[in-house]
Amino acid sequence: MKKSLSTVLALVLALVLSIGCVGFSAAEEAAAPAGPVAYLMYADAAWAYQYWSGDAPEGVTPTNVEITGPGEYTVGLEFAEEAQGLAFAAIGINDGEMNLPGYTIELKAIRVNGEAIEIKKGYTSSDDGVVTRMNIYNEWVGEVPSDARSFDGSLSDAAPIIVDKEAFAAVKSVEADFVLHRATAYIMYADAAWANQYWGGAAPEGITATNVEIAEPGDYTVALEFAAPAEGLAFTALGLTNGELSFPGAFLKINAIRINGEPIEFTKGYTSSDDKVTTRMNIYNEWVGELPEDAHSFDGTVEDAKPVIVDKELFTGVTKFEVDFTLVPVTDTAYLMYADAAWAYQYWGGDAPEGVTAANAEITGPGTYTVGLEFAEEAQGLAFSAVGVVNGEKTFNGYFINVTDIKVNGESIEVGKGYTSSDDGICTRENLYNEWVSELPADARRADGDLEGAAPIVVDKEAFAAVKSVEVTFDYIYGKPVVKDDDAPLTAEEAAELQKVDYNAYIGVQSTSYIFRNTWDEANYGRDSENAEFFTHLVGWDADNNAVDYGGTFEDVLLTKDGTYSVSLTTGEMGFGTDDTFRMLFVSTEIPSKLVKDGYVTISDVKTKIGDAATRDYTDVDVSGTYARIVIIDEYNRGDAPFGYTVPGANTAITITFTVTGLTE
DSSP: OHHHHHHHHHHHHHHHHHHOOOOOSSGGGSOOOSSOEEEEEEEOTTSOSEEOSSSOOTTEEEEOEEOOSSEEEEEEEEEEEEEOSOSEEEEEETTHHHHSTTOEEEEEEEEETTEEOOOOOOOBBOSSSSSEEEEEEETTOOSOOTTOBOTTSOOTTOOSBOSOGGGGSSEEEEEEEEEEESEEEEEEEEOTTSOSEEOSSSOOTTEEEEOEEESSSEEEEEEEEEEEEEOSOSEEEEEEETHHHHSTTOEEEEEEEEETTEEEOOOOOOBBOSSSSSEEEEEEETTOSSOOTTOBOTTSOOTTOOSBOSOGGGOSSEEEEEEEEEEEOOOEEEEEEEEOTTSOSEEOSSSOOTTEEEEOEEEOSSEEEEEEEEEEEEEOSOSEEEEEETTHHHHTTTOEEEEEEEEETTEEEOOOOOOBBOSSSSSEEEEEEETTOOSOOTTOBOTTSOOTTOOSBOSOGGGGSSEEEEEEEEEEEOOOOOOOTTOSOOOHHHHHHHHTSOEEEEEEEEETTOOEEOOTTOTTTSTTSTTGGGGSSEEEEOTTOOEEEEEOEEEOEEEOSSEEEEEEEEOOTTTTTTOOOEEEEEEEEEEEHHHHHTTSOEEEEEEEEETTSOOEEOOOEEOSSSEEEEEEEETTTTOSOSSOOOOOOTTOEEEEEEEEESOOO
């Protein structure tokens, strides 16, 4: 019976190891450590002794280690009796992919029964997008997986089996020493004759490389020294191994360049990547004719950036070459969106209105953050709330928000299961209370991949009856960047067909207390939604979130050819109630954003007239969504209004005029 059970278990675990990592212990019941934990996964040849993290089975004593950042670590196992042979072994880091994105494992030594054994080069990867691992012995992997990465940037000699299993014939103890790397900065270099070259990793004879391990953004220096002077220059660049994985979107900023100890002049460069793995800044690269698409700069513009930023004539008799630089991180701002039942207290990011104090958080990457609001007087009830990251879909594309605690007036309340999404392709959010979402959006995501039971309402609004303060703590978890299928530019033939189509354009608006008309394609209150009647007139809400008809008349327009068009809104007898500010004012069109992004259609000369006020010239076309939108006011994504205005009272018109070119009859 025992042999049969072992055989069955071996077959089950073989399947597991071919598709992912699963823990078979009661570790989930134990208190979680402060950070990710590294451990040694193991199964002997008979699958009698096994370990898969967490609590150990009888006869197995693990030496696990909490990961605090880049550095040297040791994991191991001891067995009560000798473990015979080897079926599988790997180093694992629980939640490594979420908390340590892009990090790599460099195996330094393995000891069996205290004696070092021979090892080859492995690679870092993940079977499930959660656990980071390095296979030591894995017969179920036929080739290096697509997500494999290496501490030195090269996978050419990496393998899933890096030990001789004969060394594991009779094991009482096994230990693995490894270094955890985040990124390594170095200088790529080739002199004019290509006699002195360096491309990272171990330096060839005659060259001494002073590389630097990058644990976090900051100031660093890298250098090369040559035993014999390097003459002339063919190529050089500042490189950051695995930078695109560990510091996605970050910027390299060169502060000084020295040859033989003397500073030289340099101009402005840019940050990019040739392989989506190594981040670089070209210092001298004659092979780049124009800036690559992914070129970016710490100051927000690459207009004056070049791939050649030094005079190569200065590179004569080089014995030492140094570069001082700053790794500038991508940062963003998290905040708590909020509206009480009467829409008296609201916050939507940026400067807080009178009576509201906002505690926002600077986002620098994966981690735990807290945002909150305090009110001068009690905020009564709840109409809407969400955690938002201002530009999260761009700065931290693919990341997840996971709310772990909400305190109202200092007391924790129950929190349900939410999800991460974006309404506009820019701001990342997790809804806490949103009655306007009837079903999960197409872009809904969770770090655990399980959307079953996730909802746009995760709190009981009764807990918000009288609020002086609210505080939300959440984990910001790394996720692989979301790649849109429609990023390819239009072909000329595709564009020509789309230019022949007639497109509608609709005026849209939203005031302070959410008296609104949404974009025509909005899922809940747009033209084709179940609540399409909301699209035909202005709608607001009372204190109990019941719809209120504010009337008004819309004059929309059909765009049939090149020309100048107008859309308008004339308010009803109720105007916009007591509201004196617009959150949004726009024109939503049916024109595909791609037509505008790819330059086939242009929207220009936008003029806005509100009541008897002067006509304002201001053009801003948003093409981040599927359809082009003319933006006049968008406090959520554009900040303050571009000009002063007065919200119109009863029976007053708002007219927006614009010119379209690129449409054919």
